Amino acid sequence: VQLQAYGGGLVQAGGSLRLSCAASGYIFNSYAIAWFRQAPGKEREYVGAIRWNAGGTYYGGSMKGRFSISKDKAKNTVYLQMNSLKPEDTAVYYCAAADRLIVSSMNNARNYNNWGQGTLVTVSS
Numbered sequence: 001v002q003l004q005a006y007g008g009g010l011v012q013a014g015g016s017l018r019l020s021c022a023a024s025g026y027i028f029n030s031y032a033i034a035w036f037r038q039a040p041g042k043e044r045e046y047v048g049a050i051r052w053n054a055g056g057t058y059y060g061g062s063m064k065g066r067f068s069i070s071k072d073k074a075k076n077t078v079y080l081q082m083n084s085l086k087p088e089d090t091a092v093y094y095c096a097a098a099d100r101l102i103v104s105s106m107n108n109a110r111n112y113n114n115w116g117q118g119t120l121v122t123v124s125s
Contacts, residue, residue, distance in 0.1 A: 001025040001114055003033075005095045008119030011085055015123075019080040021095030021116055029053035032101045033078045035069065036109055037091035037121075046107035047093070050078060058106055085123045092118040 007019040021033060034049035048059035050069045057069050068081045078095060096112035105111050 003116035005116040005119045008121045010122045016083045021078040023076045030100045035080045037093045039091040049106040087123045087125045090123045094118045
């Protein structure tokens with residue numbers, strides 16, 4: 001499966017933005033699609049993930065409550081809705097896919113073998 005993340009841009013603190021991750025090719029029901037982000041000079045950080053099959057949405061601790069992940073199977077797209085954005089949310093956001101991950105493994109970028117190209121989100125203060 002090939003992934004393409006888009007929807008990034010410049011937003012003021014307190015604003016909202018929705019990122020999209022469009023997938024081409026067949027997505028098996030056992031797949032998990034995740035969002036990660038990487039700020040300049042920092043390690044890649046887990047945002048959250050969603051199982052392609054029914055149910056199962058998981059979030060990294062610092063984003064929980066402000067970010068939400070959803071999917072549209074008809075469009076082969078996963079979304080990341082980001083609300084109450086803060087300057088520290090500034091980063092390149094990536095989507096990634098992996099097959100047959102257990103929940104405890106979803107936050108490790110090394111477990112994902114398919115990555116989108118990333119989209120830049122800049123939050124101004």
